[in-house]
Amino acid sequence: MAESAGIIGKGIRIKGELSGSGELVVAGTIDGRIDLSDHLKIDEGGVVNAEVAAKQLTVLGNASGDITAKERFEVKSSANVVGDVRTPSIVIEDGATFRGTVHMDVELPEGVGRNS
Amino acid sequence: MTTNDKTVIGNSITIEGTVDGTDDLVVHGTVKGKLSTSKGVTVAKSGKVEADVNATAVEIVGALSGGIVAKGKAEITAGGRMIGDIKAPRIMIADGAKFTGNIDMGGA
Numbered sequence: 001m002a003e004s005a006g007i008i009g010k011g012i013r014i015k016g017e018l019s020g021s022g023e024l025v026v027a028g029t030i031d032g033r034i035d036l037s038d039h040l041k042i043d044e045g046g047v048v049n050a051e052v053a054a055k056q057l058t059v060l061g062n063a064s065g066d067i068t069a070k071e072r073f074e075v076k077s078s079a080n081v082v083g084d085v086r087t088p089s090i091v092i093e094d095g096a097t098f099r100g101t102v103h104m105d106v107e108l109p110e111g112v113g114r115n116s
Numbered sequence: 117m118t119t120n121d122k123t124v125i126g127n128s129i130t131i132e133g134t135v136d137g138t139d140d141l142v143v144h145g146t147v148k149g150k151l152s153t154s155k156g157v158t159v160a161k162s163g164k165v166e167a168d169v170n171a172t173a174v175e176i177v178g179a180l181s182g183g184i185v186a187k188g189k190a191e192i193t194a195g196g197r198m199i200g201d202i203k204a205p206r207i208m209i210a211d212g213a214k215f216t217g218n219i220d221m222g223g224a
Contacts, residue, residue, distance in 0.1 A: 003126075004124075004126060005126035005127075005128045005129050005145075006123075006124045006125045006126035006129050006145070007122070008123050008125075009121060009122055009123040009137075009139040010139075011123070011137045011138035011139035012123045012135060012136070012137035012138075012139045012141070012153070013135075013136055014131060014133060014134070014135050015133050015134045016131060016132050016133010016134060017131070017132045017133055018129065018130070018131045018133075019129070020126070020128045020130055020145065021128045022126055022128045022129070024126075024129065028123065028137065028139075032133055
């Protein structure tokens with residue numbers, strides 16, 4: 001389990017770049033860029049308008065921007081996500097709002113072509 | 117982990133930009149830019165802050181390069197190091213602290 005990198009509380013707004021490792025929970029607002037080598041959780045009430053790169057990303061709040069989740073991307077039912085997402089694994093729960101493009105490497109079975 | 121009104125910037129985190137709001141801020145990591153809150157700021161032992169800090173109370177246990185403007189108390193603990201100006205009505209610098217800068221405690 002990654003050690004806790006911190007909590008950005010709901011009363012705080014960050015404008016700029018945040019980088020690091022560990023488990024980060026965002027309940028406040030971040031505008032800019034986030035580069036986290038472990039798990040980023042955008043809590044309910046959290047607002048992230050940023051380019052995000054993380055190993056795993058879980059969204060319960062609001063996320064808007066280009067997102068790269070190297071391992072896993074989870075959009076919970078309370079979440080609202082707008083943006084371009086690059087990830088090998090995605091979960092979008094019933095009730096979630098998602099607008100954007102998902103880029104994932106998909107291997108289709110034999111006989112199922114792209115141009116049909 | 118639930119927190120009310122408290123933001124913790126962990127040891128492994130670096131922020132370049134402005135941090136402002138109404139939470140208590142505890143910095144164990146690195147912040148370059150500007151720190152502003154209506155509550156308190158603690159630069160913890162491992163904290164490295166290169167920023168002007170604006171808060172109600174400020175406690176430096178780690179390192180600060182930048183100014184402090186505090187409505188209440190500005191404190192540098194025994195292990196703390198600061199280069200910058202302090203403007204606050206109450207100031208405490210502990211034995212062992214390292215400080216260089218101007219001090220303005222308001223009208224005298």
